[in-house]
Amino acid sequence: QSALTQPASVSGSPGQSITISCTGTSSDVGSYNLVSWYQQHPGKAPKLMIYEVSKRPSGVSNRFSGSKSGNTASLTISGLQAEDEADYYCCSYAGSSTFDVFGTGTKVTVL
Amino acid sequence: EVQLVESGGGLVQPGGSLRLSCAASGFTFSSYWMSWVRQAPGKGLEWVANIKQDGSEKYYVDSVKGRFTISRDNAKNSLYLQMNSLRAEDTAVYYCARQEYPGDAFDIWGQGTMVTVSS
Numbered sequence: 001q002s003a004l005t006q007p008a009s010v011s012g013s014p015g016q017s018i019t020i021s022c023t024g025t026s027s028d029v030g031s032y033n034l035v036s037w038y039q040q041h042p043g044k045a046p047k048l049m050i051y052e053v054s055k056r057p058s059g060v061s062n063r064f065s066g067s068k069s070g071n072t073a074s075l076t077i078s079g080l081q082a083e084d085e086a087d088y089y090c091c092s093y094a095g096s097s098t099f100d101v102f103g104t105g106t107k108v109t110v111l
Numbered sequence: 112e113v114q115l116v117e118s119g120g121g122l123v124q125p126g127g128s129l130r131l132s133c134a135a136s137g138f139t140f141s142s143y144w145m146s147w148v149r150q151a152p153g154k155g156l157e158w159v160a161n162i163k164q165d166g167s168e169k170y171y172v173d174s175v176k177g178r179f180t181i182s183r184d185n186a187k188n189s190l191y192l193q194m195n196s197l198r199a200e201d202t203a204v205y206y207c208a209r210q211e212y213p214g215d216a217f218d219i220w221g222q223g224t225m226v227t228v229s230s
Binding site: 038 | 146148155156158161170206213214215217218220221223
């Protein structure tokens with residue numbers, strides 16, 4: 001099972017909106033509404049930001065939103081802030097033999 | 112406070128063995144599937160293995176099948192990963208994480224423990 005494809009880097013200025021794509025296949029992203037997104041600051045553990053494509057856990061800013069179309073999921077960060085600078089990973093369920101597949105990761109830079 | 116704390120990492124020679132532990136607190140451990148997820152230095156996240164609430168089902172990524180064994184002790188609120196026949200490519204930070212069911216999001220993560228396989 002190959003990793004889901006994400007852009008290596010995305011950047012934006014404070015206050016802007018950015019979108020990170022996560023492209024899979026009909027066997028993972030396209031088959032299940034079980035896409036999640038994680039934020040990881042250097043040297044820290046990943047933190048859940050979005051689950052089930054578009055749901056936000058308690059405590060996560062509403063500046064973070066998720067969506068999916070076909071085999072591609074997306075994470076949008078609006079009103080970009082300095083603290084949003086981190087690596088972001090998508091993850092999708094891929095069935096009962098492969099289970100969870102992560103994306104290649106995207107480094108978000110706040111200019 | 113809901114918490115996962117890993118331990119047991121270290122430096123091991125190729126072909127050697129290591130046992131990782133993950134201590135859970137602040138939630139009903141026996142109600143959750145648990146997973147190990149690893150991250151090689153400078154690389155992305157990779158799901159390694161998971162185990163059902165009662166330990167009756169266990170699944171592994173192909174690259175560790177036959178070498179790694181996941182287990183749990185619900186009485187001790189602990190998750191384990193026995194790693195045998197270690198290879199250089201197993202070098203990574205290993206995180207334990209919880210899920211309500213396979214495919215569910217990993218909502219709680221430990222801080223990770225570093226495993227280095229090198230001679």
